[in-house]
Amino acid sequence: MTEHKSTYEPKSGFERWLDSRLPIVRFSADLMSFPTPRNLNYWYTFGGILAFCLVVQIVTGIVLAMHYDTSEAGAFISVQRGIMRDVNYGWLIRGIHANGASMFFLAVYLHILRGMYYGSYKAPREVLWWIGCVIYVLMMATAFMGYVLPWGQMSFWGAKVITNLLGAFPVVGNAITTLLWGGFSVGGPTLNRFFSLHYLLPFVIAGMVALHVWALHVPGNNNPTGVEVKSDHDTLPFHPYYTVKDLFAIMVFVILFAVVVFFIPDAFEKVDNNVVANALVTPAHIVPEWYLLPFYAILRAIPDKLSGVLALAGAIAMLFALPFLDQNKVKSMRYRPAARMYFFIWIVFCLILGWCGSQEPQGTVIPGGAGPVIIDYGINSVTWLARVSTAYYFAYFLIITPLLAMSEKTLPVPDALFMPVLSKSAAPAE
């Protein structure tokens, strides 16, 4: 793949002139003709979908910034009255931007899970994987700061809770939170700097995406068999095969996106965020956006502040560590039945963690009593379910994955990635 030769031939005098000065047409042509494994399935379309999401967020965001007031006194009004009621199509643009964040995370989670299932983090794609992890962290930071901007109650208290996480560190903690707030608490200065950074970070993400694509184009795509490309029989040019496949997937995604924006625009919104920020009253039940719930549950599961924050950070760090933890040479879980089973259990526990994060810590799992108290909460409490799930979350990465990498008996892997494709299409003829 690395020796992918340029097939571009300048056709006109102008193209030849330009090609010897800035070979930008050659660069684009090579991207289009890039040899791509012929067996990529629809799970591989989320990269294109994510690029689409980033463009949508940047375009709608730039427009919203034209109508947004960054002051503590004016932010809430400029969103609730200005953008949602007075600005032409403001309701639509904000609906796309706010729900776009949820769609973006939906796509990125499926993209990450696909990478985990097919072993896309393994050699020679570790750097590609790490850049992706960095993008994911940047996305969370951007989404968090964007959520603060409407300056409702959830915005304010979400900002307060998350910034206070950093206060958990001994000695420097308070200095860091004061530095972030620009005051003694979350307030006007905090709102202004969050707006500034919320505008900046998407462009940082765009830069990281360029690196991500670059790092993808050095080893080339992984594929559902996990077998590396060996010959021209294994590949197809990116255009038209995958441009069309990606576009089709994007259209299906846009239909889902439109359903959310037009029919259930408030589905992901907490009613409390339609109340202006009040530093003296915390809403009765504060929860983060759905895409952060599993981490929130992990934070709450640990009864000690600093340990809770470290567990939260550790949960994300696990993704970065994955290439080290899984040394099995077989990439795709198609040929790793045991790894596949533990992986699916892990997904279930992530969903359970998400549910736990949305509930109150003392709530009960099975309706009825909380059951006998162990240490601090009843056995049937959300807190204990979150603890068990947290334990599995970390055990999956730190114990199960390294052990399986050494001991699992994998299924026979095809010699070349096109073989299962051909045998499948040949099957009906038999």
Place this chain on the structure above:
Amino acid sequence: MRREASSTGPWADSGAGSGTLSEVRTSEVSESVAKAGADGPDDAGRRDFLYLATGAVGVAGVAAVAWPLIDQLNPAADTLALASIEYDLTKVPLGSEVTIAWRKQPVFIRHRTPDEIARAVADDHAPMKDPATDASRVKPGHAEWLIILASCTHLGCVPTFKGGEYGGWACPCHGSVYDTSGRIRKGPAPKNLYLFPYTFLSDTKVKLG
């Protein structure tokens, strides 16, 4: 680069395929030094010094520029200048509390009943994460007034009174439970609700800050 020439010089690598490495290198270095003439060891030393000195000045320059860019994030003078405030305690009937803002932070002023005080004192020696006696959390002679920061020491939410099993506050965010003295009794918060400076101007007037 040149700084290393005397020990494992980069020039030496080309000819160091076999033999005693150190010997080969030493001889090659002295040879090349002899050939280069002006590139003598003294000159190399001088260049190293210039290299390091330039680097040091550069680092100092970057740090000098970086600091204002970081420190501007800290509270501005007008934020720091928020003065102390006075509060009329007659507005808080026995057994109730108010939440007011001091330096933009929520503050509880609780008018405690004898019952609540007795309960707090009775627990003075119970096992606690952040042990403190009730007397140490109020001003002498004003045990009925508990004046504390209203931010949960876990992640800053404002706890709700009459929550939890200790008769005090419970935090709606992550389930920390405080007693009637604002001491942490259960949950993830590491500290008691914080005290801050205030003085009684009279029995019915208090100055915060």
